[in-house]
Amino acid sequence: MDVAADVVVLGHGAAGCAAAIEAHDAGARVVLVDKMPAGLEGGNTRVSGGAWWEPSSAGRAAVYLRSLCGERPVPEPVIAAWAEECTRTTAWMREVVGADVAVVPGTLDRGIAGTVVEVPPEFPELEGSDAVTGWRAVGGALGRSRLLTALAAALARRDITVLLGTRAERLVQDAEGTVVGVQVTDDDGTRTIRATGGVVLATGGFEGDVRMVRDYLRLPQTLTWGSPHNTGDGHRMAQKAGADLWHMDNMTSIEGFGVPGFESGFYARFSFRKGFLYVDADGRRCVDELPRTGHGQARVHGAYEHVPARSLHAVFDEETRLAGPISPNAAMLPVGWNVLVEGYEWSWDNSVEVEKGWLHRADTLEDLAPLIGVDPELLVASVARYNAACAAGFDEQFGRDPSTLVALGAGPYYAFTSAPMVAWSNGGPRRNEHAEVLDPFGDPIPGLYAAGGVSTTYSWCKDGGMHIADALAFGRIAGRRSAGRGISARSRD
Numbered sequence: 001m002d003v004a005a006d007v008v009v010l011g012h013g014a015a016g017c018a019a020a021i022e023a024h025d026a027g028a029r030v031v032l033v034d035k036m037p038a039g040l041e042g043g044n045t046r047v048s049g050g051a052w053w054e055p056s057s058a059g060r061a062a063v064y065l066r067s068l069c070g071e072r073p074v075p076e077p078v079i080a081a082w083a084e085e086c087t088r089t090t091a092w093m094r095e096v097v098g099a100d101v102a103v104v105p106g107t108l109d110r111g112i113a114g115t116v117v118e119v120p121p122e123f124p125e126l127e128g129s130d131a132v133t134g135w136r137a138v139g140g141a142l143g144r145s146r147l148l149t150a151l152a153a154a155l156a157r158r159d160i161t162v163l164l165g166t167r168a169e170r171l172v173q174d175a176e177g178t179v180v181g182v183q184v185t186d187d188d189g190t191r192t193i194r195a196t197g198g199v200v201l202a203t204g205g206f207e208g209d210v211r212m213v214r215d216y217l218r219l220p221q222t223l224t225w226g227s228p229h230n231t232g233d234g235h236r237m238a239q240k241a242g243a244d245l246w247h248m249d250n251m252t253s254i255e256g257f258g259v260p261g262f263e264s265g266f267y268a269r270f271s272f273r274k275g276f277l278y279v280d281a282d283g284r285r286c287v288d289e290l291p292r293t294g295h296g297q298a299r300v301h302g303a304y305e306h307v308p309a310r311s312l313h314a315v316f317d318e319e320t321r322l323a324g325p326i327s328p329n330a331a332m333l334p335v336g337w338n339v340l341v342e343g344y345e346w347s348w349d350n351s352v353e354v355e356k357g358w359l360h361r362a363d364t365l366e367d368l369a370p371l372i373g374v375d376p377e378l379l380v381a382s383v384a385r386y387n388a389a390c391a392a393g394f395d396e397q398f399g400r401d402p403s404t405l406v407a408l409g410a411g412p413y414y415a416f417t418s419a420p421m422v423a424w425s426n427g428g429p430r431r432n433e434h435a436e437v438l439d440p441f442g443d444p445i446p447g448l449y450a451a452g453g454v455s456t457t458y459s460w461c462k463d464g465g466m467h468i469a470d471a472l473a474f475g476r477i478a479g480r481r482s483a484g485r486g487i488s489a490r491s492r493d
């Protein structure tokens with residue numbers, strides 16, 4: 001083995017950085033590897049809002065998480081560890097990472113500024129939703145990689161070996177199955193890094209792997225909002241080492257679409273507050289277009305369902321085209337791979353994207369229909385029925401909020417096909433409250449830990465900021481736990 005460490009962390013996102021910092025500060029020798037080269041490391045954390053939720057108390061957070069999981073319960077010790085650790089994130093970011101942290105304006109803040117309720121919890125009807133106290137972020141602002149920058153600076157201030165452009169390929173196990181290292185590949189070839197304390201999987205989700213997306217999320221294609229390089233590598237390594245899996249059917253999807261030349265997708269419908277409708281593959285209107293949606297789930301006919309879960313055609317008119325970008329540009333929402341890494345600036349009136357052919361345009365609905373492959377008569381009838389609902393102020397078909405019912409006017413008309421864009425997957429190697437990866441019999445695989453997108457805590461519903469919170473919380477837990485194991489192994493030698 002060429003390099004030795006107590007803890008080897010795979011992945012330079014929020015979870016990996018938190019694990020590396022915490023393991024180092026506990027006294028461990030730490031190596032962190034990321035498969036991407038400098039400037040592209042950081043996965044979804046790089047292009048995220050970077051905001052984390054902070055609960056009012058561990059007790060209320062636990063109640064809320066239990067409610068969010070609903071019929072898909074998560075073990076109580078995991079809930080307790082998550083709740084307790086989440087209450088510590090802001091202090092950890094300030095004191096250990098050294099970041100300037102503030103409440104993101106427009107989110108609820110009871111802790112600092114009184115009782116202003118500007119953005120309510122996404123599931124206010126659930127018990128425990130009073131735990132929501134708004135979002136915290138570096139600099140009190142969303143996006144622009146501020147969180148990753150702060151975490152990377154904290155790594156750099158420490159004696160932590162960071163190897164970018166270094167892909168983890170396989171875990172190395174001894175005869176008893178204990179994980180003792182990891183095989184990595186970089187420009188110089190393949191080598192093994194020994195880990196006396198353990199390996200922390202922080203490789204993000206599988207949203208960029210088409211086979212896993214098909215198998216587990218039942219979607220035909222991959223369409224990522226974040227890094228297209230989160231391809232389930234950690235999942236495969238963990239499975240090969242004997243891990244059980246959990247939450248594999250859970251995801252956070254939003255409306256999006258892919259265009260030629262871009263590996264990731266564009267968040268679509270940002271300016272769609274009112275004048276538009278969705279039609280199905282045949283041209284029929286088929287859903288309430290604007291249900292109250294949390295992060296990936298909405299309450300549909302009394303049950304929490306994945307929304308969006310299938311592709312639909314969005315149809316709108318000239319007024320909506322001129323109402324603002326269909327996909328937010330950096331000035332509006334500085335998040336997402338195409339916005340922050342590719343640097344794409346969507347035009348304010350969508351004219352550039354119409355010109356490119358990304359948005360279809362036709363003078364009449366009859367002419368628009370073939371451009372999206374739907375039946376012209378059904379499309380015309382769907383718009384007529386939708387417009388009648390707008391005139392009546394009542395959507396008898398799908399119960400859309402009357403305040404959003406704005407009729408489509410005269411042509412020209414526009415359309416694009418909106419697919420469920422997997423912002424991130426939620427499932428991965430099953431782990432316990434110590435971030436230890438479990439085998440199918442519930443026993444920890446010695447020396448293997450997981451945190452963040454590779455294995456989130458969330459079995460079903462989740463609120464804003466909970467994913468960064470989860471990555472930072474279980475990253476810290478994994479770092480401490482693996483460091484303790486490594487240091488005691490070293491002291492025995």
Ligand SMILES: Cc1cc2nc3c(=O)[nH]c(=O)nc-3n(C[C@H](O)[C@H](O)[C@H](O)COP(=O)(O)OP(=O)(O)OC[C@H]3O[C@@H](n4cnc5c(N)ncnc54)[C@H](O)[C@@H]3O)c2cc1C
Pocket residue numbers: 010011012013014015016033034035036040041042043044045046047048049050051052053166167168169202203204205225226227229230231233234335336337423424451452453454464465466467468469471
């Ligand atoms: C557009 C967008 C906005 C978001 N905004 C928010 C928000 O505001 N709040 C919130 O809570 N959540 C948000 N999320 C979700 C959140 O970003 C993620 O859940 C979180 O960043 C996951 O962190 P992570 O460290 O687990 O994974 P990532 O940040 O995805 O990092 C994984 C890392 O592992 C590396 N890697 C993968 N495979 C290998 C391998 N084989 N070897 C070595 N390295 C490997 C990748 O290159 C990457 O650097 C957002 C997500 C997106 C896409």
